[in-house]
Amino acid sequence: MAGVVGLLAVSFYIQYLVFDTSKEDDQTPTRLPLEDMQSSSLPSSPVGKKRESMVEISLTDVSDTGKASITVPSTVSTSTPVIAAISLATTTVMAELPPSSPSEYLGAEGPPFLPSPPAVVKGESGPLLPALNEEALLRAVVKIQCQAKNNQGIYVGSAFVLSSTTVVTAAHVVMNSATTTCDVIFPSERKPIHYLRGVTEDLAVIKKRHDEKGVDVATLALPPLNTYPEARAIFESYPAIPYPICGDPAQLGDALLHFGYPSNYKDQSYLSKLDGEVAVFADIDGVEDQLSLDQTVVYKTPIFSYTNDELRMHPYIVSRVPSFYGDSGGLAFNKTKQCILGPHRGGTIGKADGENYTVFMNVGWEWIKDFLGRQ
Secondary structure (H helix, E strand, C coil): CCCECCCCCCCCCCCCCCCCCCCCCCCCCCCCCCHHCCCCCCCCCCCCCCCCCCCCCEEEEEECCCCEEECCCCCCHHHCCCCCCCCEEEEEEEEECCCCCCCCCCCCCCCCEEECCCCCCCCCCCCCCCCCCCCHHHHCEEEEEEEHHHCCEEEEEEECCCCCCCCEEEEHHCCECCCCEEEEEEEEECCEEEEEEEEEHHHHHHHHHHHCCCCCCCCEEEHHHHHHHHHCCCCCCCCCCCCCCCCCCCCCCCCCEEEECCCHHHCCEEEEEEEEEEEEEEEEEEEEEEEECCCCEEEEEEEEEEECCCCCCCCCEECCCCCCCCCCCCCCEEEECEEEEECCCECCCCCCCCCCEEEECCCCCCCHHHHCCCC
């Protein structure tokens, strides 16, 4: 990887939706029409209609894998990895308001430096692992919907069931909600079908942790099955990830899987799976105010510093994979080592394959691991 990564002031995909209560949503995982994704500004949509739009982006392709590309200035070298605006990948379904945290950058000021990973020397292989049970992973990645304040819509993101009743998501998915009770929607054949309810931690605590510490993780608790007949009618036990949290910090170049309910599927009605690769690690060097690219919202974002250090766990990991709105809180999974990495925070659109990046929290980082152990 080249040492210096250019930074483009290009907006990521912003989905602006208004409830249409006249009919039930189609559960078919249909992609948004290209012509609906090329508007140059947020529309002023009357209540009762549904609109999707792009902001300051020239979309040239959406592939079957969910990857998109953009037109970049000719002054940007095609051989240099390009990081565009990184989005907080939560879709906010609002009546007349844009998303509360539409986008952010990988870095504080100026172009960040991502050091080139050292050459990976493949020695003797580790213990032979059994075939990965991807179906079990798919069953345990859920869609999250939380009511916005003043009945202005809902926040939509992704999450995964870590243990019997603990659901892990990104803090920014839930922290601005009107209530601690949210929909936890389990999939059937990768479509979010089974609507259950979960209860978050104290929302003020989640927001404080995010805004002051830069820690973008939150949990929801599912009611015990023996007290929840609606869930008991569906499951004998809640589907949970049947793999441990990653404990080995040596992960550069490891193959990853990324799961979530992205907005490049209509109504976020399909559970996506993308392949990624660990590119670099990120530490938190503080928190700063970030102005959204539509210049309507100021929110807190971590100041990242990047490192290839594999001697200890770091709070964030960067993967070479794109991310869309709605992916926030979804599962990043280490396929090489068959272990859980953590919830997505946001992602980028780059110029070409291999130049898209997603950043996610590392639940194997000591602070988060201790925090989850107390839940």
